[in-house]
Amino acid sequence: MVELHALRQRFEQLYQQSPRIFSAPGRVKLIGEHTDYNDGFVLPIAIERRTFVAAAPRPDSTVVVHSLAMQQTVQFDLSRPGAVRRGSWLDYVEGTARALIERGFTLTGANLLIDSDVPRGAGLSASAALELSVGYALAVLGGSPRPDPLQLALAGQAAEHSYVGTLCGIMDQYISALAVANHALLIDCRALDYEPIAVQLRTACVLICDTQVKHELSSSAYNERRRQCEMGVREIARFRPTVHALRDVNLDVLEEEAPRLPPLIARRCRHVVTENARTLAAVAALKEGRLARLGDLMSESHASLRDDYEVSCAELDEAVAAVAAEPGVYGSRMTGGGFGGCTVSVLEAAAVDRAVRAIRERLRGRFGLEPEFFVTHAAAGATEE
Ligand code: GLA
Numbered sequence: 001m002v003e004l005h006a007l008r009q010r011f012e013q014l015y016q017q018s019p020r021i022f023s024a025p026g027r028v029k030l031i032g033e034h035t036d037y038n039d040g041f042v043l044p045i046a047i048e049r050r051t052f053v054a055a056a057p058r059p060d061s062t063v064v065v066h067s068l069a070m071q072q073t074v075q076f077d078l079s080r081p082g083a084v085r086r087g088s089w090l091d092y093v094e095g096t097a098r099a100l101i102e103r104g105f106t107l108t109g110a111n112l113l114i115d116s117d118v119p120r121g122a123g124l125s126a127s128a129a130l131e132l133s134v135g136y137a138l139a140v141l142g143g144s145p146r147p148d149p150l151q152l153a154l155a156g157q158a159a160e161h162s163y164v165g166t167l168c169g170i171m172d173q174y175i176s177a178l179a180v181a182n183h184a185l186l187i188d189c190r191a192l193d194y195e196p197i198a199v200q201l202r203t204a205c206v207l208i209c210d211t212q213v214k215h216e217l218s219s220s221a222y223n224e225r226r227r228q229c230e231m232g233v234r235e236i237a238r239f240r241p242t243v244h245a246l247r248d249v250n251l252d253v254l255e256e257e258a259p260r261l262p263p264l265i266a267r268r269c270r271h272v273v274t275e276n277a278r279t280l281a282a283v284a285a286l287k288e289g290r291l292a293r294l295g296d297l298m299s300e301s302h303a304s305l306r307d308d309y310e311v312s313c314a315e316l317d318e319a320v321a322a323v324a325a326e327p328g329v330y331g332s333r334m335t336g337g338g339f340g341g342c343t344v345s346v347l348e349a350a351a352v353d354r355a356v357r358a359i360r361e362r363l364r365g366r367f368g369l370e371p372e373f374f375v376t377h378a379a380a381g382a383t384e385e
Contacts, residue, residue: 002052002115004385011054014066015111019054022140024132024382026050026118026125027175028208028344029335030184030294031301032279034309036169038229038272039190039245041279044171045199045378046179047208051116051129052385055137058109063138065093068115078107084163092127095163096135099155100142107142119372122210123336127164128172131156132382140384149177150192152382179381186283190247197286199378204291204330205349209359210372213315213340221311222337225268232269235261246272271309275301295330295346302333311338315367319343322362323355349375 004021011019025046032042058064061079066072067089074090076082078101082094093112101107112134118126135155139147156173160166170192175185183196199206229246236257237243246269249257254273258266278297285293302320306312316334320343323329328351335344347355356373363369 002050002117004052007052007054007113007115010068011056011111011113014113015056015064017056017111019056019111019113020137020140021052021054021385022133022137022383023050023052023385024129024136024176025179025379026129027172027179028124028206028342028376030206030344030346031275031282031298031333033275033301033305033333033335034225034311034337035247035272035275035279036171036187036189037226038276039247040272040276042171042187042189043184043197043279043282044175044187045184045206045376046175046381047118047124047376048379049116049118049124049129049374049376050379051114051118051126051133053133053137054113055141056111057141058111060109062109063093063097063112064110065090065112065114068113069120078109085165089130091163092130092159093134095159096131096155097138098163099158100135100139100152102158103151103155105139105142105144105147105151105155107138110138110141112137119210121214122212123341124208124210125172125176127160128156128176131159131173132176136382136384149381150174153177175381177382179379181380182378184286184378186279190245195283197283199286200289201291201346202289203348203350204346205352205375206377207345207347207352207355207373207375209319209343209345209356211315211319211340211342211363212369212371213313213367215313215339218337218339221339225309225311228265228268229272232261232265235265236269247276249273251277267308271304274304274308278304291330291346295332298331298333298344298346299324305334305338309338313339315340315363315369316343318362318366319359319371322358323347326351326355326358329355
C-alpha cells in the first residue's frame with residue numbers, strides 16, 4: 001500500500017515544495033487473451049494496485065525524477081532530445097514526456113517522486129501504470145487540466161514503441177487511462193472504443209496469484225505467435241478477401257478453411273477465434289450475473305491457451321488445476337502473455353483462504369515457489385488524487 005501522506009512528506013523533504021498527486025492503475029484481463037493484436041475483443045479491469053506520482057513544476061525545462069522503488073534519482077531536459085533506450089525505468093518516463101510533446105502537449109520542467117504497489121514483471125502492466133501516472137502529472141502541470149485519456153494512452157504506447165523498444169498493443173495503456181470503477185471494459189481493439197461492463201460479483205471476488213515465474217521464452221514466443229496468426233490470415237484471405245484479421249473469422253469459417261492450413265497454424269487460429277467468442281459470451285454472462293458461466297468460459301480460455309496456443313507453462317497449469325475442483329471457485333485461468341506471471345480466478349470471497357492454501361501448497365511442493373496473492377475490485381483509471 002502506498003501511503004499518500006508519507007509520499008507527500010517525502011516530496012516536501014526532497015524538493016522543498018508542495019506536490020499534487022496523480023495515480024494510474026495496473027490491470028488484469030478477466031478474459032480475451034492474445035486477441036488484441038488480432039483486432040479482437042478484450043475484457044480487462046484496472047486493479048487496486050497503483051503507481052503514484054507526487055509532482056510540482058520547476059521554473060526550468062528539467063524533469064527530476066526520484067523512484068522510491070528503485071532508490072534512484074535521475075533527470076532529463078525537455079528542451080534537449082534524449083538518449084533513446086537507456087534500458088532502465090527512466091525510458092518509460094522520458095519516453096512518455098517526449099511522446100506528449102509530439103502530440104502537442106505543452107510541458108514544463110517538474111520535480112517528480114514515484115511510488116507504486118503494482119508488482120513489477122508480473123504481467124500486471126506496471127509499465128502502463130508508470131506511463132499513465134507520469135503522463136497525467138506532466139500534462140496537468142503543463143497546463144492541460146483535464147488531459148484527453150486516449151491521448152495519454154497513445155503517448156504511453158508510443159513511449160514503449162520508440163523508447164523502450166516493446167511493440168505492444170494499446171490495451172494496457174487504454175485500460176490504465178480509461179478504466180471505470182466497478183466496471184470491466186469490453187475493448188474493441190479494432191475500433192479502439194469500449195463499453196463499460198458492470199462487474200457485479202455479489203459475494204464473489206477476483207483473486208490474482210502472482211506465481212513469481214518468468215520463463216525466458218516469453219518474448220520470442222510472443223512474436224512467433226503473432227507471426228503464426230498473420231500467416232493464418234494470409235492463407236484464409238486468399239479465398240476470402242474480406243478477411244483482414246482473425247477478428248473477421250468465425251468458427252464455421254475456420255472449420256471450412258482449416259484443412260488448407262498447416263495443423264499448427266489452424267490451432268493457433270482456433271484459439272483466437274474461440275477466445276473472441278468467449279470474450280463476448282463472458283460479457284453476456286457478467287451482464288446476466290451468471291458467474292458459473294463466466295467461470296466456465298475462463299476455464300475454457302485457459303485450456304485453449306494451454307493446448308491450442310501453447311503459451312501456458314507447468315506452473316500456471318498447476319495453479320489453475322489447484323483450484324479447479326475447489327468449492328466456491330467459478331473459474332481460473334492464466335492471464336497475460338504467458339510462460340509465467342499471474343493467474344486470475346473468480347471465486348466466492350469465503351473460498352479465498354482455501355484457494356490460496358491449495359495453490360500455495362501445490363506451487364511450493366512441486367516447484368519450490370512462493371506465490372503472492374491479492375484480491376481486487378475493479379478500480380478507476382488515471383486520475384489526480
Ligand atoms: C501481452 C501484451 C498484450 C497482449 C497479451 C496477451 O501482455 O502486452 O498486448 O497481447 O500479452 O493477451
